Amino acid sequence: xxxxxAIDGRVAAAILAMAAATYLIRAGGFWLMGHVPFTARMRRMxxxxxxxxxxxxxxxxxxxxxxxxxxxxxxxxxxxxxxRNDFLAVxxxxxxxxxxxxxxF
Amino acid sequence: xxxxxxxxxxPYWSLGGLGHGALLAAPALPxxxxxxxxxxxxxxxxxxxxxxxTAMSAIVFGGASQLAAMEVWENPLTPAVIxxxxxxxxxxxxxxxxxxASMRPWLGSLPSWQTYPALYFLxxxxxxxxxxxxxxxxxxxxxxxxxSLALWATWVASTVPGYLLxxxxxxxxxxGLDMVMPAVFVAMLVPLWRGPRRAxxxxxxxxxxxxxxxxxxxxxxxxxxxxxxxxxxxxxxxxA
Numbered sequence: 309x310x311x312x313x314a315i316d317g318r319v320a321a322a323i324l325a326m327a328a329a330t331y332l333i334r335a336g337g338f339w340l341m342g343h344v345p346f347t348a349r350m351r352r353m354x355x356x357x358x359x360x361x362x363x364x365x366x367x368x369x370x371x372x373x374x375x376x377x378x379x380x381x382x383x384x385x386x387x388x389x390x391x392r393n394d395f396l397a398v399x400x401x402x403x404x405x406x407x408x409x410x411x412x413f
Numbered sequence: 414x415x416x417x418x419x420x421x422x423x424p425y426w427s428l429g430g431l432g433h434g435a436l437l438a439a440p441a442l443p444x445x446x447x448x449x450x451x452x453x454x455x456x457x458x459x460x461x462x463x464x465x466x467t468a469m470s471a472i473v474f475g476g477a478s479q480l481a482a483m484e485v486w487e488n489p490l491t492p493a494v495i496x497x498x499x500x501x502x503x504x505x506x507x508x509x510x511x512x513x514a515s516m517r518p519w520l521g522s523l524p525s526w527q528t529y530p531a532l533y534f535l536x537x538x539x540x541x542x543x544x545x546x547x548x549x550x551x552x553x554x555x556x557x558x559x560x561s562l563a564l565w566a567t568w569v570a571s572t573v574p575g576y577l578l579x580x581x582x583x584x585x586x587x588x589g590l591d592m593v594m595p596a597v598f599v600a601m602l603v604p605l606w607r608g609p610r611r612a613x614x615x616x617x618x619x620x621x622x623x624x625x626x627x628x629x630x631x632x633x634x635x636x637x638x639x640x641x642x643x644x645x646x647x648x649x650x651x652x653a
Contacts, residue, residue, distance in 0.1 A: 356646020
């Protein structure tokens with residue numbers, strides 16, 4: 309166990325790489341707007357990205373984790389549809405997963 | 414992207430605007446606390462030190478992308494893992510590209526040395542508050558920066574208690590903590606629903622990710638699925 313205040317060189321490299329990727333995007337949209345016009349197709353591709361990314365992360369994860377994860381994520385989606393509150397939805401997903409596992413399935 | 418429908422005053426800065434912006438951000442702060450604490454907990458589980466987790470929150474300031482990074486995180490961190498981390502974080506944050514583009518009409522006439530540092534703190538929540546203020550005719554850039562800095566300070570500070578709590582939890586799976594990140598993403602998907610036609614890219618992305626995940630180790634399936642879904646999205650025409 310490393311001390312709490314340590315920082316590893318590779319971890320620092322990872323943080324800087326993540327920050328650089330994020331800043332390129334944060335500044336890039338503003339920059340692009342001043343230099344190149346967005347085509348309708350580019351806009352549609354960018355609009356499709358958030359949903360595509362979520363599907364790409366969640367589908368394999370749910371299949372890998374099994375029915376408890378599928379039920380927990382369905383509960384999160386249901387609560388989100390009903391309440392439109394992210395934090396209630398996440399709490400429901402976590403609680404359902406913990407509940408299923410506590411009952412030993 | 415919104416272009417102003419009526420004339421706005423030229424952008425300016427004010428000290429009072431910083432406080433006004435921070436006040437506008439206040440309703441979002443409790444959510445940020447919970448979210449940052451969840452990140453801190455996951456970071457502790459992945460074996461990051463407290464300083465590393467807090468530095469990541471301060472420097473990346475990446476919300477859901479930091480949660481996604483914790484799923485991809487592997488020890489040891491090889492150069493390939495670091496590249497995958499940057500790509501995953503970039504993909505999760507790609508939505509900020511449109512948000513950033515939509516800041517052009519407001520910030521476009523400011524000098525670059527003021528705009529580009531301010532954009533470092535661009536987030537969905539800060540943008541939402543700032544565009545509401547802008548829609549009411551405001552032009553004070555300090556309101557955007559004040560809201561963003563309030564979110565940033567809360568995000569960084571709340572990472573710490575989450576981390577310390579995470580160190581106390583022996584089995585994160587048992588209490589359902591492994592579901593935090595996927596549940597956050599599922600919740601993100603609900604407001605994005607624009608009918609089955611617009612969900613075709615989601616199906617493509619999920620299917621490609623599933624196939625790639627069964628064929629390759631690591632987290633490349635996230636990138637493969639997202640790119641496939643994006644391309645599909647580019648070819649799904651607008652409904653007539």
